[in-house]
Amino acid sequence: MTVFLFRRLLSALAVLLALSILVYGLFYLMPGDPAELACGKRCDVSELAQVRHAMGLDRSIVAQFWTFISSLFVGHSYDTGVGTTWCSAPCLGFSFQSNEPVTQMLLDRLPVDLSLALGSAVLWLALGIGFGLFAALRPNGLRDRMTTLVAMTFSATPLFVLALLLLIVFCVWWQVLPFPTYVPLTQDPGQWFENLLLPWLAIALVTAGNYLRLTRAGVLESLGQDHIRTLRAYGYSERRVVLRHAVRGALPTLATMAAVDIGGVLAGAVFTESMFGLPGLGKLMVDSANNVDLPVVTGITLLAAFLIIAANAVADVLYAVLDPRVRLA
Amino acid sequence: MTQNTDTAAALGAPLRVEDLRVSFPGARGGELTALAGLGFELAQGQALGLVGESGSGKSAAALALLGLHRGTAARVDGRVLVRPRAAGAEVVDVNTADERALRSVRGRELAMIFQEPLTSLDPYRRVGDQIAAVRRMHFGESRKEAAQRAAEALEKVGIDAAGKYRAFPHEFSGGMRQRALIAMALVLEPRVLVADEPTTALDVTVQAQILDLLTELRRETGMSLILISHDLAVVGGTVDEVIVLKSGEQVERGPVRKVLTEPQHTYTQALLAAIPRLDAQLPEPKPADDAKPPLMRVRGLEVTFPAKRGAALTRAVAGVDLELREGESLGIVGESGSGKTTLGRSLVRLQQPTAGTIEFDGRPLGSWRGRELRRHRRDLQLIFQDPASSLNPRRGIGDSIAEPLRVQGEKDDARLEASVCGMLERVGLDPKLYHRYPHQLSGGQRQRAAIARALILRPRLVVCDEPVSALDVTTQAQVVALLRELRAEFELTLVFIAHDLAVVRQVSDRIAVMNAGRVVEILPAADLADAQDPYTRTLLAAVPELPHV
Structure with a gap:
């Protein structure tokens, strides 16, 4: 396991170095x-x-x-x-625009994306795995078809359309939630939660569909396997077989995908941030790119690359932890 | 079935099966009957064998005994009556019982072990925990008690519980996994153990151990046994009574001695005749031409694989010297892990040796590169164990057979097709099967196609790696006969790798016995029964014997 971790870390470092060369090249490739x-x-x-x-x-x-x-x-x-x-x-240098240190600018914005990523991940995992199991209990039945249909509809909706719909429904028609602004968790947890609920929901609804499909497919695939037949032959109830054992086979894949997706949101959720007016990395990226603020663009790209590579490394480790057969490698 | 309504109540035996039928929905609304009326009663402590080839319905029957067809498309009729051990408990009909009653029978009254020990355990959980969980569910014991029982069960099947309780299934060999599954059955103290081809995936020596274990446990615990197998010899030494199935029909039934020695039905006779015997008369081997240099000379061959965590590196082949004369047939036998497959692959240069030399036709095999290597590949061919996975599933077999010719530069489609059709006929396949996909063929047909692909280039040396292990006995006999014919016709030098000593003996002039990467002895096939080497003797002793007719 230690060898596995060490090797994984080395390759992550190599990729980062290559990326930083590429990113640094931005300075020279940009016109002007x-x-x-x-x-x-x-x-x-x-x-x-x-x-x-x-x-x-x-x-x-x-x-x-x-x-x-x-x-x-x-x-x-x-x-x-x-x-x-x-x-x-x-x-990472200083911003051309504001002369602020880039590192500080990034650190200021990271909590926004951290909040976004973790909150929405909890939601999309709960929705995706929950409804995936719901669908897998009676494959091809009515509820399977209905859940899959709804999930696919959400997955196929562009995020900005969904965000707009959520805003109209919750903030304009029903007026149960405020128009989101970012309130740091440390300042007021209740406000933090209330303001982030809609952005979380938007990301979760778009993302959950994939998890639903993966869970459903993973469970159904497991159900056909020999070791599941053994459980049935030894008197396990179908419920227990599906919820405790068949889902186990889907977990490594789910965890891997979740790590990568969380990394993706962390590295800047451009649409979500713009639609809900959240001051995160994605918004900063768009603004800096518009202003050709190269140090900031470089900084964000590097940070994003770092986060995604880290997420992938975490995914690999999770896979090894969740599947005992991989640990030998 | 009116006559049976009262018998259910009077059932004294642990299990009675009445007119059991299983059918699957077929193409165009039709039905495929897998099992057409099976009936028997199993007394306490009795052992019954169900024997038949693939398609005989024996596995469908096994699954039906535990109601495992539920939730699938299969239709099950008839009755499977189980008398639970608890005094006063009602007889359960597996086919009509509700989910609860069925679950209380599964494992507790009828426990099952499967053909695929490699995949039948949960890969994500520790072996001991899996056994303990089953115990806990049926007995409602505490974690600690259940773990204690699981450890005892493991010890009973010969697994060191202290060291292996916390192991994962992938850390076990096939034999160990089958033992663990038996332990899972034992921990519930069932009245009947249903064993569906429990040893088919295992080595002969391991097979013998598992069969002995089953017999011993039956004596010790008084449980009844249903042993399902395609191999009459396996069933022969273990059960009291045997039922022979063919295409879902029971064709013969009786005490095992009687069925084996005086088979009544022609199918049983054919089945018995197809089983290769260690004492069968062999044709006189061709006198070796000692003046000619050997076709292949292997010196000090070693193949090592990189180490896995902690363990030393694996020496699959640890110093082998061999000579192959032109036109001879050399059998290689050994248990799994003995290095026979790695050796075979090295001979056709699919595996790079770590040390040692292989000379083919007087030239070192390792020296060929690029175009020259491709030209020489013509001479060296390999036939794999499982044609279902070694033929491209997305291509017609004709295309697959033509591929080697294409690689060697033949471009004319008409000529290609003509040679392929000729070869198909030669291996006993209808040329009309040219465009069929592998999954549309039977196991025997697929292996014939694989043989055709190997022979299409007119090789000089063919290595057959367990070419008949995946086949039924009768098909096996046909393919072995075909290989013998083709060997004479194409003047092939044959290396025949198998774990089945009797099969190897049939097709070989000489036999090399491998153990732990080394050749422990090479002896003429005719002298196999009189082998002196202790390891060879162990292998021979493990072969299940049929009584002499």
Whole structure:
């Protein structure tokens, strides 16, 4: 198991390194001169040269990349001309727009996506697995067809349409929930919950369909297997067979998928955030991309990549934990 | 069935089956009858054998005994009457009982063990826990008590409970898993044990151990046994009475000695005749031409596989020396894990040896590369154990057989088809089957197709890896006969790998016995019965014997 974890970690690191090279390449692939973008519109030639020097753009590309990587681990001091600014590790530079450190901007927004991801995951897992089992108990029966139909309808609805519908129903017609704004959990848990309920529901409804299908298929596949026949032959009730044993066979797949999906939401739920006006990473990404705020874009991309790779690593480990046969590998 | 209404109440035996019929919905609204009226009564402590080939309805019968057809498309008629041991308890008819009554019978009165020990245990739970859970459910005991019982049951079937209680099924060998399943049955102290082909997936030596175990447990606990098998010899030494089934019909029934020695029905006679015997007369082997250099020479062959957690690396083949003369047939026998398959694969260069050399026709096998290797592949062919999985399921068999020719550069479709049809006829298949898919053929037909694919390139050496193990006895006999014919006709050098000593003996001139990666002895097939090596003697002793007729 330790060897397995170690190997998994090494490959995750390798992917991250490759990705950071790719992401750093963004600076050079984007049209325009980063220094010009950083300096702003009214910027004369000497100022530009100074900015270019401060940003290290006058050095070789390898040296620049090295600075980029090393500042992630040990920080980096910027020469602003009037003095030096220390950017502590993990340093991702400063926003062209606001001059704020990118790391701080990301840390400010991460709790929003963390709340979004965890809350919606609880919901979609409950809905998906619950209704998946409900459907699998009587395959091809009426309730199986109905649940599958409803789930597929939600899965096929674009998130922004669903979000809009939820807003209209809950906030306009019934007026039972406030128009969502983000309230940190630490500030007021009740408000936090109330405001996030609709975004959670939106993500969960769109995502749950996949989990329903996976649960249903996994359970039905298990039901045909020999070890399930053994349980039946030894007098286990059909209910217990399905709910305790057949679902076990679907778990590794479900956990793997959940880890990856949670990673995906964490890394920025662009549509959800925009529709519900939540100040998360997705919204920041859109804004920064519009403003060609390269350090922020790079920072988010790197963070997103990190989160998704971490989620995948977690998924692999979960799989090994849940399926004893994999542990040997 | 009016005559039976009163007998249900008077049932003294643990189990009585009356006119049991099982049918499945067939194509176009028709019905396929799997079992057409089976009836017997099983006395306390009696052992009954149900024998038949695939399609005889024996497995359908086994499942029906426990009501396991419920919830499937199968239709079950007749009665399966079970008398629970509890005094005054009512007789349960498995076919009509409600879910509750049925569940109290399953496992507790009738326990079942299955043909597939490898997959019949829950892969996610520890073996001991699975056994304890079954006990807890039926007896309502505490966790601790149930665990104690489970440990006792494991000990009873010869598994060290202290060390193996917490193991997962995948850490067990096939034989161990079958033992664990028997322990699961034992822990409920059932009155009847239904064993559906319990040893078919196991080695001969393990098979002998399991059969002995069943007999011993029956004596010890007084439970009755229903042993279902395709193999009359397996049933022969274990049961008192036997029922022979063919296409769902009972064709013969009687005390096992009598059925084996004086079979009345022609089908039983055919079945008995098809069983290969260790003492059958062999044709005189062709005198070896010692002047000619051997076709293949193997020196110090070793194949090792990387280590798994903690364990040392696996030496599948640990130093083998062999010589194959042109045109001879060499049998390789051994238990699973003895390295016979790895050796066979090395001979046709599907497995790279770790050490040692293989010379084919005087040239080292390992030296061929690229185009040259492809050309030489012509000479070396392999036939696999399971044609159902070694033929491409998405292609007609004709296409599959033609593929090797295509790889070797033949492009003319008409010529391809002509050679394939010729080969199909040669292996006893109708050329009209050209476009059939593997799943539309019987097991025997599929193996014939696989043989055709191996022979289409006119190879010089063919390695057959357990080519008849998945087949019924009568089909097995036909395929073995075919291989013998083809060997003469195509002047093949044959390597025939199998765990069944009697089968190997039929097709081989010499037999190599393998154990733990080594060849322990090579001897002429005719002398197999008089082998001196202790390991060979163990293998021979484990072969279930049919009484002499």
